[in-house]
Amino acid sequence: MAKPKYGYGWVLKFILAAILVAVGIFMVLSEDVVYIITGMTIVIFSVFRVYPLLKSLNREVLRTINLIEILIATVLGVIMIYAGFTQSVDGQLNAPWDGLYRWFLAFFFYIRGLVFFVSTSFFEEKTEVPKFIFHIIALTLGAIFAIWSDFEAKTLGWIFMFISIGGAVYLSFDGYGGYRKYREYSKSINQPKEKEKAKDTKIEKELPKHIEDEVEQPETYIS
Numbered sequence: 001m002a003k004p005k006y007g008y009g010w011v012l013k014f015i016l017a018a019i020l021v022a023v024g025i026f027m028v029l030s031e032d033v034v035y036i037i038t039g040m041t042i043v044i045f046s047v048f049r050v051y052p053l054l055k056s057l058n059r060e061v062l063r064t065i066n067l068i069e070i071l072i073a074t075v076l077g078v079i080m081i082y083a084g085f086t087q088s089v090d091g092q093l094n095a096p097w098d099g100l101y102r103w104f105l106a107f108f109f110y111i112r113g114l115v116f117f118v119s120t121s122f123f124e125e126k127t128e129v130p131k132f133i134f135h136i137i138a139l140t141l142g143a144i145f146a147i148w149s150d151f152e153a154k155t156l157g158w159i160f161m162f163i164s165i166g167g168a169v170y171l172s173f174d175g176y177g178g179y180r181k182y183r184e185y186s187k188s189i190n191q192p193k194e195k196e197k198a199k200d201t202k203i204e205k206e207l208p209k210h211i212e213d214e215v216e217q218p219e220t221y222i223s
Contacts, residue, residue: 010178017168017175024164027157030091032084034153035101037160039080042108046073062123069115076104093153102151110142 027033050070057063083097092098116135119125145151 007178007182010175010182013171013175013178017171020164020168020171024161024168027160027164028154029157030088031093031098031101031153031157032088032091034157034160035080035084035088035093035097038101038105038153038156039077039082039084042073042077042080046070046077057125059123062119062125065115065118069111072111073108076108080104098153101153101156102145102148105156106142106145108142109138109145113139113142 023033023037027037047070050067053066053070054063057066080101083093083100087094087097093101113135116127116131116138120127120132
């Protein structure tokens with residue numbers, strides 16, 4: 001089957017870009033939204049890793065370690081979602097949830113980095129350079145959140161806002177490309193008559209022209 005010359009994915013990309021900007025701005029204003037978005041991110045990151053990760057690991061002990069980490073992260077994310085929906089007043093988290101946010105993040109990043117380096121160091125799990133660098137950053141973030149006593153959920157809200165705006169810009173440009181292809185296709189299907197006219201003109205030019213009758217010339221006889 002031939003690949004379509006156009007699609008309607010650009011509509012969804014424009015809508016998602018608008019939602020990303022709105023959510024990013026709203027997160028700066030409401031700590032509970034930051035809690036909810038962070039919890040959902042952790043849950044999605046954990047749940048969608050289960051099957052591919054456990055299927056690709058070669059040792060049972062590695063599967064067990066990673067499964068325990070995923071379960072802990074999932075529970076942590078669910079707690080954050082629950083706190084964001086139920087433990088806030090006018091967008092501000094109640095005590096002690098406002099102070100627990102940085103500890104949740106510290107624990108999540110630290111345990112992710114710890115499991116990675118245990119797998120690579122003690123169980124000889126091979127890895128790539130970008131993955132190694134990411135988990136160095138994860139351990140560093142875990143330590144930073146643990147000692148940053150003045151950290152607030154709103155601080156991460158600003159980071160989420162800039163990420164949301166960047167994602168919205170990317171989706172908008174990608175959607176623009178899709179919309180331009182759609183309009184080119186729409187233009188092509190609305191010009192059939194001109195194409196047929198050009199085709200008829202070409203056929204007419206290729207038809208043989210009528211040869212005029214030769215003028216009868218008097219015959220000359222030689223005696």
